[in-house]
Each structure stands twice: as C-alpha cells, then as structure tokens.
Amino acid sequence: MLNTSVAIRDIAKKLLDEKRVDLIIGFEKGSVPLRSTPCFVRSTSEADRLIWNVNCENNLAKYLPKTKERVAIVAKGCDVRSIIGLIKENQVTREQVFIIGIPCKGMIDRRKIEAKLDGKEIIEAEEKDDTIILTGNNLREIIKKEEFLHNSCKTCTHRNPVIYDVLIGDKVVEDQAVDEYREVKEFEAQSHDERWRSFSDEVSKCIRCYACRNACPFCYCQECFVDSSQPQWIGKTTNLSDTAIFHIVRAFHIAGRCVDCGSCDRACPMGIDLRRLTKKMEMDVKDLFHYEAGISLEDMPPLATFNPDDPQEFMMV
Amino acid sequence: MELNIMENQIQQPREKVDEWEPKIIAFLCNWCSYAGADLAGVSRLQYPPNTRIIRVPCSGRISPLLILRCLQHGADGVLVSGCHPGDCHYISGNYVARRKFAILNNFLEYLGIEKGRVQFAWISAAEGKRFAELVQKVTEDVRTLGPATRLVRKQG
Amino acid sequence: MKELEIAKTEVVSLLNTLIKEYKVFAPVGQNGFITFQEIHSGSEAFLDYINSKKPPKEIFFPQSERLFSYDLSKGEGWSVEEPASEKKQRIIFGIRPCDARSLVLLDNVFDGQLYKDPYYSGKRKNTTIIAIGCNQPSSTCFCTSLGGGPFSQDGSDLILVDIGQKYIVQVVTEKGKKLAKKHNEFKEAEDNSLSLMRDTIETAEALIKSKIEVQKVTEKLDSMFDDPFWDLVSEKCLGCAVCTYLCPTCYCFDITDEVTGQRGERVRTWDSCAFPNFTLQASGVNPRPSSKERLRQRIMHKFNYFVANHGMAACVGCGRCIKECPVNLDIQVVLNSILNR
Numbered sequence: 001m002l003n004t005s006v007a008i009r010d011i012a013k014k015l016l017d018e019k020r021v022d023l024i025i026g027f028e029k030g031s032v033p034l035r036s037t038p039c040f041v042r043s044t045s046e047a048d049r050l051i052w053n054v055n056c057e058n059n060l061a062k063y064l065p066k067t068k069e070r071v072a073i074v075a076k077g078c079d080v081r082s083i084i085g086l087i088k089e090n091q092v093t094r095e096q097v098f099i100i101g102i103p104c105k106g107m108i109d110r111r112k113i114e115a116k117l118d119g120k121e122i123i124e125a126e127e128k129d130d131t132i133i134l135t136g137n138n139l140r141e142i143i144k145k146e147e148f149l150h151n152s153c154k155t156c157t158h159r160n161p162v163i164y165d166v167l168i169g170d171k172v173v174e175d176q177a178v179d180e181y182r183e184v185k186e187f188e189a190q191s192h193d194e195r196w197r198s199f200s201d202e203v204s205k206c207i208r209c210y211a212c213r214n215a216c217p218f219c220y221c222q223e224c225f226v227d228s229s230q231p232q233w234i235g236k237t238t239n240l241s242d243t244a245i246f247h248i249v250r251a252f253h254i255a256g257r258c259v260d261c262g263s264c265d266r267a268c269p270m271g272i273d274l275r276r277l278t279k280k281m282e283m284d285v286k287d288l289f290h291y292e293a294g295i296s297l298e299d300m301p302p303l304a305t306f307n308p309d310d311p312q313e314f315m316m317v
Numbered sequence: 318m319e320l321n322i323m324e325n326q327i328q329q330p331r332e333k334v335d336e337w338e339p340k341i342i343a344f345l346c347n348w349c350s351y352a353g354a355d356l357a358g359v360s361r362l363q364y365p366p367n368t369r370i371i372r373v374p375c376s377g378r379i380s381p382l383l384i385l386r387c388l389q390h391g392a393d394g395v396l397v398s399g400c401h402p403g404d405c406h407y408i409s410g411n412y413v414a415r416r417k418f419a420i421l422n423n424f425l426e427y428l429g430i431e432k433g434r435v436q437f438a439w440i441s442a443a444e445g446k447r448f449a450e451l452v453q454k455v456t457e458d459v460r461t462l463g464p465a466t467r468l469v470r471k472q473g
Numbered sequence: 474m475k476e477l478e479i480a481k482t483e484v485v486s487l488l489n490t491l492i493k494e495y496k497v498f499a500p501v502g503q504n505g506f507i508t509f510q511e512i513h514s515g516s517e518a519f520l521d522y523i524n525s526k527k528p529p530k531e532i533f534f535p536q537s538e539r540l541f542s543y544d545l546s547k548g549e550g551w552s553v554e555e556p557a558s559e560k561k562q563r564i565i566f567g568i569r570p571c572d573a574r575s576l577v578l579l580d581n582v583f584d585g586q587l588y589k590d591p592y593y594s595g596k597r598k599n600t601t602i603i604a605i606g607c608n609q610p611s612s613t614c615f616c617t618s619l620g621g622g623p624f625s626q627d628g629s630d631l632i633l634v635d636i637g638q639k640y641i642v643q644v645v646t647e648k649g650k651k652l653a654k655k656h657n658e659f660k661e662a663e664d665n666s667l668s669l670m671r672d673t674i675e676t677a678e679a680l681i682k683s684k685i686e687v688q689k690v691t692e693k694l695d696s697m698f699d700d701p702f703w704d705l706v707s708e709k710c711l712g713c714a715v716c717t718y719l720c721p722t723c724y725c726f727d728i729t730d731e732v733t734g735q736r737g738e739r740v741r742t743w744d745s746c747a748f749p750n751f752t753l754q755a756s757g758v759n760p761r762p763s764s765k766e767r768l769r770q771r772i773m774h775k776f777n778y779f780v781a782n783h784g785m786a787a788c789v790g791c792g793r794c795i796k797e798c799p800v801n802l803d804i805q806v807v808l809n810s811i812l813n814r
Binding site for chain 1: 381382385386389402403409412413415416417418419420421422423424425426427428429430431432436437438439451454455467468469470471
C-alpha cells in the first residue's frame with residue numbers, strides 16, 4: 001500500500017509540474033483510525049499528503065460535477081465506473097479528467113470492526129499485508145481484511161478500473177463466481193408482508209440527513225425533488241410514508257446509473273441497508289434491458305432510450 | 318400539474334369502513350387513452366364509477382412521484398395508460414415510459430406494495446370498450462385487495 | 474448535599490420504581506446502536522455504553538413536532554387543535570455529561586430571557602436529568618476544551634460516577650435532591666468510595682488528550698469571515714446534515730404545513746445550515762450558495778455568534794460529528810486549522 005501511495009505522489013507531482021492538470025483529487029490520512037479523507041492537491045509541495053490504503057472508501061467521482069478545473073482523480077474500479085457515467089451524462093468531459101486508476105481488493109468497513117470489538121476503542125490501526133493490527137486500551141487484535149470488507153466490495157465484479165490514463169499496481173483477479181444479487185433474491189423470496197415490514201423497518205431509521213443522496217456521484221441535480229417546494233412532493237418530517245417515498249424515488253432516480261460503489265450505504269449514519277434498494281434496480285436493469293452501468297462510454301443510459309421490443313408482460317392485456 | 322388538483326381528485330369525505338369503495342386514479346394520455354375513455358362515454362358503456370381520470374399529455378409524462386403521491390394521499394389504486402407502442406403522438410414517449418414503468422412495477426412489488434395497486438395499460442382512441450373493461454378489471458382487483466394501507470400518509 | 478451511593482444491582486429496581494411514577498428515558502440498544510427511548514422496564518436500560526448515536530436533545534426538541542393540527546372536513550370552518558401537553562413528570566436516566574450540558578446551551582435558545590418556547594420549556598421543566606459520567610471517554614471526545622468534562626455537572630440534577638460495584642451519586646440541584654431523598658436505593662456514600670470516585674474522575678479527565686483553545690478560536694473567527702480558508706476547508710464537504718442532525722446543540726428548525734386532503738398539521742422539523750434550502754429566498758437568491766458559506770456558517774455560529782449572544786460556544790465536544798461524517802471532515806481539525814491560520 002505504501003508503494004501505491006508513493007506512486008500516486010510521483011504521478012501527482014509530474015502532472016502538476018507539467019501543468020497537465022490543475023488539481024489532484026485523492027486521499028490523505030484521516031483524523032481517526034481506520035479513516036482516510038478526500039484531499040485536494042493543487043501544488044507539488046502538497047502532493048506528499050496523498051496516500052492509499054484500505055480506508056479510501058469514498059467515491060471521489062462525487063467531486064467531479066462541481067469542478068471547472070482539469071482534474072486528475074485517484075479512482076478505484078467503482079469510482080471509474082462512476083466517472084464513465086458522469087462523462088456520459090455530460091457532467092464532465094473525458095479530456096478534463098486524468099484517471100489515476102487503482103485496482104482494488106476492497107475497502108474496510110470500520111463499523112463492522114467496531115461491532116466486533118464490542119465497545120473497545122481503537123486508538124491505532126496499522127495495515128500489514130492481508131491483516132490490520134488494531135491497538136487501543138485493553139486492545140490488541142489482528143484482523144483479516146477480507147472479513148471486514150464493505151458489503152458492496154464483497155460482491156464487486158469490477159475491481160479493476162475499466163478505463164484509465166495510468167494504472168498503479170497490477171491488475172487484481174476479478175471474482176467471477178460471486179452471486180452479486182443473492183441478497184436481492186433472498187429478499188424477493190419473502191412474502192409481500194414480510195418485505196413491506198422489513199422495508200418499513202429500514203426506512204423508519206432514516207433521519208432525513210440526505211447523506212446517502214449527497215454521497216452519491218449521480219445525485220447532482222440542481223434541485224432535488226425532496227427540496228422542491230413548488231410542488232412540494234413530500235413532507236419534511238420523518239413520517240414513514242414520506243421517508244419511504246424518498247427512498248423509493250432516490251433508488252429509482254439512479255436506476256441504470258448506479259454502479260454499486262456503496263457510497264450511500266457507507267454514508268448513512270443510521271445503518272440503513274440502502275443497497276437492498278439500489279441492487280434491485282441494478283438487477284432489473286440488467287435483466288430487462290441487458291445494461292450494466294459504467295462499463296462503456298458508448299452505450300446509451302437505459303432509461304434515456306428504448307427498444308421497440310422491450311418487455312411488457314407486466315402490462316394489462 | 319398542480320398537486321392540489323390531483324389530490325382534490327383523490328380526497329373525499331371519509332366513508333365508513335363497511336361502505337368502502339375503492340378510489341382509483343387513472344392517468345390517461347391526451348391522444349389515445351383519454352379519447353378511448355371519451356369513446357366509452359359516448360358509446361354509453363357501463364363501467365364502475367370508482368375511477369377519477371387525470372388527463373396528461375403523454376404516458377411519458379408520468380413520473381413515479383405522481384403515482385406514489387396518489388397512494389400516499391388516499392388512492393387505493395392507480396391506472397396509467399397511454400397509446401399503444403408505435404402510436405405515440407410524440408413518436409417515442411410511451412416507449413421510454415414503458416421502461417420506467419417496468420422498473421417501477423417490479424420495484425413496488427419488491428418492497429411489498431401489493432400487486433395490482435398500480436397497473437399499466439395501452440388503450441387507443443378506438444378502444445372505448447377496452448377502456449371500460451380495463452377499468453372494470455382494475456376496480457375489481459383493487460376491491461379484492463381492500464383499502465390501501467402501505468405508503469398511506471397518516472398524520473400525527 | 475453530601476454524595477450518595479447506589480449499588481449497581483439496585484439500579485434496575487430503582488428504574489422500575491421510577492417507571493411507575495415517571496416517564497423514564499434511558500439508553501437502549503437498537504439496530505446496532507444506542508438511542509434514548511422511553512423504557513417500560515428497568516432491564517431495558519443499557520448503561521455500559523460510550524454514547525448514543527442520536528443526541529438526547531430529541532426528547533425535548535424532536536426531529537418532527539406537531540405544533541397544532543387543523544381540520545376543514547367537519548363542515549364548520551376551521552377547527553384547530555393543539556397537542557395535549559405532557560403532564561407526566563419525566564426522567565432521563567444515563568445521559569452523558571456532554572449531552573446534559575447541551576441542554577444548558579439549548580435553554581439559551583428555547584427557554585431564555587427573551588423567548589420561551591412553550592413546547593420545549595414545558596418538557597424541560599418537568600424533566601429530571603440523571604447523568605452518568607464517562608470513565609472511558611472516546612478518542613473523539615473533546616468536552617474539556619469547551620468547559621465541560623467527563624464528569625461535568627452542568628445540566629444534570631444528579632450525576633453518577635461508576636466506581637465498579639456501585640455508583641457514587643453527586644447531588645447537583647434541589648430537584649435532584651428531592652428525587653434522591655424519595656428513594657431508599659440511594660444511601661449515604663462511604664468515605665473510601667469517595668476517594669475512589671476522585672481517582673476515577675481524575676483518570677478519566679486525563680484520558681481526554683485533545684485540548685483546543687476555543688476562546689482563541691472565537692477571537693480569530695472575528696476577522697475570518699472573508700478568509701480564503703473556507704474555500705479549502707469546505708472543499709470535501711458533501712452538504713449532508715449528518716453533523717448537524719447528530720449534534721446535541723444544533724437547534725435550527727423549519728416550520729411547514731403538512732396537509733392531507735382537508736386535514737393538516739403545522740409541524741416543526743429539524744433543519745440544517747448544510748442544506749441549500751436553508752437560506753434560499755423566495756426571489757431565488759441564495760446568500761449561502763455553496764458549501765463554503767454553509768460550513769462557515771456552521772463554524773461561525775457555534776464558535777463565534779453563539780458566544781457573542783450567550784457567552785458560550787455552541788458545542789459540547791461530544792465528537793458525534795467526527796465519528797459519523799461520511800468524508801471525515803473533523804471539526805477538531807477545522808478548529809486547529811483556524812488556530813494555525
């Protein structure tokens with residue numbers, strides 16, 4: 001991981017020196033254990049802040065739609081898929097972005113680790129090969145990385161960046177065998193009543209902080225439907241009906257665009273299983289329209305186009 | 318569309334439970350389905366009076382929010398109808414809509430909204446009889462399901 | 474009043490007695506984290522915790538609160554109904570000292586000299602606060618920088634210090650004294666327990682390493698409104714409301730009408746300065762158009778404006794915003810950067 005950090009810094013310095021980009025978006029060390037934080041570098045002297053480790057969980061593509069500068073961005077497999085989507089949606093041009101691609105073996109879910117430690121606090125976390133060494137008061141534990149990956153990383157099928165300008169490190173083996181929709185199918189197998197109960201239990205945790213929306217690279221609307229006051233689509237309270245509709249429509253709006261980077265899931269402070277919603281969208285788009293988001297720059301987003309022979313068995317006869 | 322107009326269509330003084338009649342909102346496209354409803358009317362075809370019609374320019378105009386908001390504010394069922402594939406006044410509005418509807422239909426069922434609460438159909442301007450039949454069908458389906466409870470906005 | 478003590482084994486029975494007379498709120502484990510909820514049995518309370526996910530401010534200032542409701546459907550014009558005010562006395566048991574202190578800050582806003590919010594102050598008046606001090610402050614805690622501490626008494630009526638087999642009870646207010654006298658689970662503290670208590674408090678205070686000179690921050694901020702610093706520090710902010718909604722001292726709210734058919738209610742809901750709508754004007758102008766202005770407002774309000782208005786910073790150093798920020802925008806880092814400016 002150290003080597004990757006060094007390589008990122010070298011490229012960053014080179015790009016800034018040669019004035020090929022104005023800004024590098026990467027990660028720097030976070031302020032608490034098991035965290036890295038987005039970092040914006042505009043001069044070579046700052047480039048040594050850049051790092052790479054298993055805590056670089058944020059999707060930096062989020063910052064692209066705002067920027068007017070020429071940007072180099074440090075991007076994992078899922079981040080690159082988001083960038084492809086944003087290019088297709090004209091939020092950023094391919095020429096404007098220099099992609100520093102990084103093959104990724106998955107990011108660590110600190111909440112899973114915290115849950116395992118049962119209240120004991122981590123003061124320091126050190127990455128070593130496939131393990132992390134955790135130390136703290138009455139705590140010294142070595143954990144295996146792969147046991148604490150984010151859920152979206154566990155079912156990832158595109159660990160290697162699909163497009164890039166430079167690739168740091170060797171490509172990793174893609175997991176071909178994983179059934180990424182297993183949880184969706186299990187949920188589908190439940191009865192209507194169970195599904196509704198479980199869905200309403202999940203969304204009743206929502207505090208309407210919109211971290212899920214704001215962490216999503218594809219939520220860049222000037223005005224979100226939840227913020228609209230003319231018309232006011234849904235109420236402002238945590239009324240179950242309103243929060244349910246927020247989550248249904250949020251998921252719907254990223255149908256055919258979501259690359260399952262897991263940002264929404266990671267951002268949610270209340271631990272709502274948001275991927276249960278987005279993963280279903282992804283699966284249906286694949287089944288019905290044979291489309292996978294963020295793989296190619298050429299194909300049309302599925303809900304912006306159609307095929308005269310699209311399935312319509314669901315309609316009344 | 319003014320939401321309060323839509324909601325006025327839905328809202329009526331509450332009936333007693335044993336007198337419950339389904340309230341159904343039908344979004345009909347201006348060019349085909351609304352004309353189909355018109356034809357049903359001038360042909361004096363009988364169909365249940367539970368449906369309140371809202372005319373929209375095209376089925377492509379229907380956002381899932383409109384449908385969800387109906388269910389939230391007291392509709393027991395929603396019917397969305399547009400021109401048959403190939404006949405859209407705007408060439409492809411209904412094709413694009415069909416993709417949205419397919420996704421939404423699956424998603425609502427996935428989350429436990431009963432199958433049949435929200436239905437989609439193609440009805441042409443010549444299909445007055447089909448309109449009457451489909452409204453009959455939707456009304457019966459919703460009657461079987463009973464009053465909507467999920468997604469309904471309860472106060473306080 | 475002299476310190477009392479209560480054996481840990483007696484706590485459940487004390488809670489059970491209290492529940493008969495009071496509405497009792499206590500930390501409860503749910504969905505993998507702790508929230509304050511009304512308990513109906515003493516055993517529901519989970520007292521061995523670091524802190525709750527959501528701050529207990531919501532017991533006084535809920536995320537959504539009905540101010541009144543109205544009904545047009547009865548055919549006699551408007552009928553307006555106010556929510557019945559809570560008559561039953563309430564107890565919050567097991568709140569952390571930082572959160573108890575946050576209530577003192579909120580009192581300035583909702584129960585101050587100039588304005589008294591009937592919804593808030595009504596609940597505040599009939600609530601007794603029993604805090605439990607923090608033997609094991611978290612690494613994100615910085616309460617001591619803000620005038621509090623792991624055993625700060627501000628805002629509590631009684632405060633419990635965990636010394637192993639029992640809690641030493643410090644009696645802070647008259648209200649607390651009355652309550653303690655009524656229940657014989659509280660006994661006079663033994664002398665050796667008291668020295669244990671002093672050790673515990675000392676150890677815990679030493680565990681809080683972070684020390685920020687907040688007063689200096691306040692002074693510095695006086696001249697920092699137009700500083701380019703805000704551009705840099707806000708760059709990664711996502712503009713969500715995690716920090717403000719999980720903050721025990723943030724109190725901004727919105728008032729809206731939620732109407733269904735002919736019935737409606739006027740509700741007060743939490744609002745956040747991180748949202749674009751917070752300052753959007755009817756003309757379409759937004760004086761805080763980007764995350765730069767919004768983050769600046771959050772920091773300025775907490776550490777400068779609030780100090781000017783009420784003589785204290787609107788932060789208790791609980792560290793919730795640090796723990797939960799999706800992009801690790803750490804308020805301590807921001808404050809330290811301000812000092813280094």
